[in-house]
Amino acid sequence: MITKIRFLLCCLLLMTSVVFTQNSSDKIALSTLLSTLEKSYDIKFSYSDTDVKDIFIPQPKQGISIDELLSFLNKKTFLQFKTLDNRYVTVSFLNKTIAICGTVLDAKTLEPLLLTSVKVNGYKLGTTTNNNGVFHLKNVPVNATLNISFIGFKTKNFAAKELFLPSCKQLFLEEASEQLSEIIMPRFLTAGLQKSTDGSTVLNTEKFGILPGLIEPDILQTIKILPGVESVNESISNINVRGGTNDQNLILWDGIKMYHAGHFFGLISAYNPYLTKKVSVTKNGTSSTFSDGVSSTINMETSNRITNKFSGGAGFNLLSADAFVQVPLKENLEVHISARRSFTDVINTPTYNNYFSRSFQDNSISSNIVNNTESDFYFYDYSFKVLYDVNYNHAIRTNFIHIKNNLDYKEQYTSNNTLIEENSALKQENVGAKISWDANWNAKFSTTLSAFYSDYKINSSDFNNDTDQFQTQFNNVLETEIKLNSKYEFSDVLFFTNGLVFNEIGIRNTTTVNAPTFSTTEKKVLLKSAFYSEIEYQKNNTYARFGVRANYFDKFNKFVIEPRINIRQQLNTAFSLKLEGELKNQTTAQKVDFEENFLGIEKRRWILSDDENIPIVKSKQVSFGTAYAKDKLYVDITSFYKKVDGITAANQGFYNNIQTFNSIGNYEVKGVEFLVNKQTENISTWLSYTYSKNEYSFDIFSPETFANSLDISHSVSAAFNYSFTKKLKVSFGGVLRSGKPYTKPVLGNETIQNGNRTIVNYDNPNQENLANFFRLDLSGSYKFDFSDALKATIRLGFTNITDKKNTIDSYYVVDDSSQNNVRRVDNYSLPFTPNLSFRVRF
Structure with a gap:
């Protein structure tokens, strides 16, 4: 019985090895392949490392002739392999175009970004992504770069050859706001409260957890729990930041300066939190883009x-x-x-x-x-x-x-x-x-x-x-x-x-x-x-x-x-x-x-x-x-x-x-x-x-x-x-x-x-x-x-x-x-x- 088990384990290991070998031989780095082929065919490839960087192709069949080998390489890459004599082969870009594709995703949520701009730098060529964040482009110069941009996100550039079909590589864009206010405390006091690098406190109402006495993510009631923020009469219309009066707080709603803070004359916030994505509270070191509000x-x-x-x-x-x-x-x-x-x-x-x-x-x-x-x-x-x-x-x-x-x-x-x-x-x-x-x-x-x-x-x-x-x-x-x-x-x-x-x-x-x-x-x-x-x-x-x-x-x-x-x-x-x-x-x-x-x-x-x-x-x-x-x-x-x-x-x-x-x-x-x-x-x-x-x-x-x-x-x-x-x-x-x-x-x-x-x-x-x-x-x-x-x-x-x-x-x-x-x-x-x-x- 033990002998049979050992035999089955050996077969399983052998099959796994074969499968692994086959999978790993599906694609190989072109730079590695060329070094191997130089020894096998006693030839010398002349190329630039940058030209063959990040190119992966299937393994060619063994025993084929040099002419068949070069034909295979020309077909599987966007490069031109040309013999100078019986021993030297030059490798260069073809003066031709390639077809590319990619999928653009939000780096944070992994959701596809619809209508993302895809432009070929230096050429009148471009497109936008579909509902799934996917784009396709034909006739793209192989040495071109792509500019990927979306409103509110950081723009990125990619080499066209990185997106050579059929890879359809995933491309991730980060929100621009995250560059300027990186979150250093993703959960501060309760879920939905965060500390950013610039010292401000950020309230994410969508992720709001729970605070004593509150039944909703009331925007102005929530910030009263922060150190240095008081209300001497309990009213959110009378928020006192580091000893300042309530009229010394600059209140902005989507960039609009507001002069009215509370319902019920200050007992609850006048701003519905369920469409408010983010609230930032800054007590000092304010960005120069803001004026007024000498306290906060x-x-x-x-x-x-x-x-x-x-x-x-x-x-x-x-x-x-x-x-x-x-x-x-x-x-x-x-x-x-x-x-x-x-x-x-x-x-x-x-x-x-x-x-x-x-x-x-x-x-x-x-x-x-x-x-x-x-x-x-x-x-x-x-x-x-x-x-x-x-x-x-x-x-x-x-x-x-x-x-x-x-x-x-x-x-x-x-x-x-x-x-x-x-x-x-x-x-x-x-x-x-x-x-x-x-x-x-x-x-x-x-x-x-x-x-x-x-x-x-x-x-x-x-x-x-x-x-x-x-x-x-x-x-x-x-x-x-x-x-x-x-x-x-x-x-x-x-x-x-x-x-x-x-x-x-x-x-x-x-x-x-x-x-x-x-x-x-x-x-x-x-x-x-x-x-x-x-x-x-x-x-x-x-x-x-x-x-x-x-x-x-x-x-x-x-x-x-x-x-x-x-x-x-x-x-x-x-x-x-x-x-x-x-x-x-x-x-x-x-x-x-x-x-x-x-x-x-x-x-x-x-x-x-x-x-x-x-x-x-x-x-x-x-x-x-x-x-x-x-x-x-x-x-x-x-x-x-x-x-x-x-x-x-x-x-x-x-x-x-x-x-x-x-x-x-x-x-x-x-x-x-x-x-x-x-x-x-x-x-x-x-x-x-x-x-x-x-x-x-x-x-x-x-x-x-x-x-x-x-x-x-x-x-x-x-x-x-x-x-x-x-x-x-x-x-x-x-x-x-x-x-x-x-x-x-x-x-x-x-x-x-x-x-x-x-x-x-x-x-x-x-x-x-x-x-x-x-x-x-x-x-x-x-x-x-x-x-x-x-x-x-x-x-x-x-x-x-x-x-x-x-x-x-x-x-x-x-x-x-x-x-x-x-x-x-x-x-x-x-x-x-x-x-x-x-x-x-x-």
Whole structure:
């Protein structure tokens, strides 16, 4: 029996050897074959190594004559084999053409790239790929090179002979964006969050995992978990990056500057995440292509590729419902559409009730003083994008977005036996549109010409029953911009970017009052042009970006030069150093009114610099840090310094005696950010800590230097994510931070007379701090499939599970009925609030 087994094994080994020999002899390198033939036929081939490089042909039959051998070689290659005498054979290119083919694929997803440009360099010959990414070309010169390009991808060149039929070689193109922002942490804190080489944090909404309390990849809620990013009042409309105010964040949606951030007056993001492919958050070292936003840049980008696949999704939560679709109309034409609307004007859920009370707690709308009240609140947003590839080198994209909050409030009361009905209203909206033309002029040079329009309005009419006064306010920002951006690739590691920008912005503010009769309108317009230049280098362990932006303000006849720097150096496989610095400016700010406000909820109005009473806001910032990344452990320590000049007392939100002063000052913040994130196959846990000292300086005040209203000295957040399976996940976490500063009245002298009015007599500003803020959140998600094409996700989230009553703001009002004639008004955070979402995707 053993002998038979040995015999069978020997036969099997012999057969395997024969098969292997046959397979390996199917194709052989021509250079190797020629060396063998020289010995077998005692001849000498005269050729260039480059001519025969990468050519593989079948083995010729043994024992054939030299003439038959040369005929075989001429037939199987695109070379000419010619005998000079009985011993020497010359090898050279034929003056003829060959047929080639190839398959072009996305290097990341391995999906075929439709309509990829295939050009023969130096010849009027070319084609495009079909639905499978395949192309064929005939009559291609054998010594030619091919240029393979696709919008949004890195252009590559290939030798024609590499694609000689019948190989149909696979050719891989990489996305151009990956060259400039290589991902160094593919999974940061949770799935869908990534760290890029330039220091920015990238949110990929398609791959979003789970975060404590969140039921959706809410764009602006998500970035609040990053070190150095706070919101002193929980609102995403009031995101504070390294001690800056919310109006110092540049918010871009597909290149359109947006002036409106949140629905429900800041409790949820106004941007539908399900068509937003990528969000980049940059705190320092910003690219010179961006202006404004002296504290941060939040850049949201939707999908820019034609997929030629019909796809979409829909879902709802306890506030709203939404849907989105991607519809291919032709091979080179596609439409992306999204829409969301709340049903809060129809159904009152527990989530809605808590959000409503939180938003309107500082207003009579939430009180029960008036016997009969009726409120009607809703929000919506929608967007669409048209993608059109003119050909394989030119593409046109158009975008449109509309965001709106609407509140109608009606109150009824009886006066002198007469039923009186008064109506108040608040409408807040932002409309944006953009068109762009992307062009690849050759393998190294590309341009983008774009223009955008952004129109922001907030319009209110408010009846105050206590004072019998009717007031209207209107704030409008209208901005247009034309931009030409060019990029030249010196090599695979060195890039040069230049651009021109022409920008016009106009802001109007109108206020009317019936008693006493009063009306005022103020409108300002500013024209700004800019030139920027930037060079970017990325190779092996080094990343460096140096840029400069020159801004010219026509009305002020003023130049502002802004250098930018961003360097990252990998020291070894684990440690890296980073240095970032920038100068930036912005000409818009938000004035905060406490007496004349938009129904007590939106107290901020956009205003425009006049370079005198309202100067251009300028910042200078530098940060230095080190990071450790190995074995799924990531540790980051970054120190930073920022100084912002040109701020006014009117846009700082002071609750004290200086809120009405027209004074100009600055704030200076120093701090350290620390983050540690450990991941395993099923667990991701992190702890972050930020320490900062943030102080104002106003020359006319006493004291001149005092705590910033956004000074959060200590902030700690931690979370624990666990994946029970690939479909079932939970996330638990919390935040603990110092209370924000506030101002108390002078003890024993709480009120003073100001003309005919009695006002609160505040003490020195921001000498007190609110109690520490503490909140724990929990969320869970479960994915399941209805079919291979239809997938679903259900998420459940709980905000503030301990129901802690956090005070987020405090101020004082005159109240003759209370002790000391003043009454403290406290605003509180969200109480325990559940939410639920259900989504399907196809």
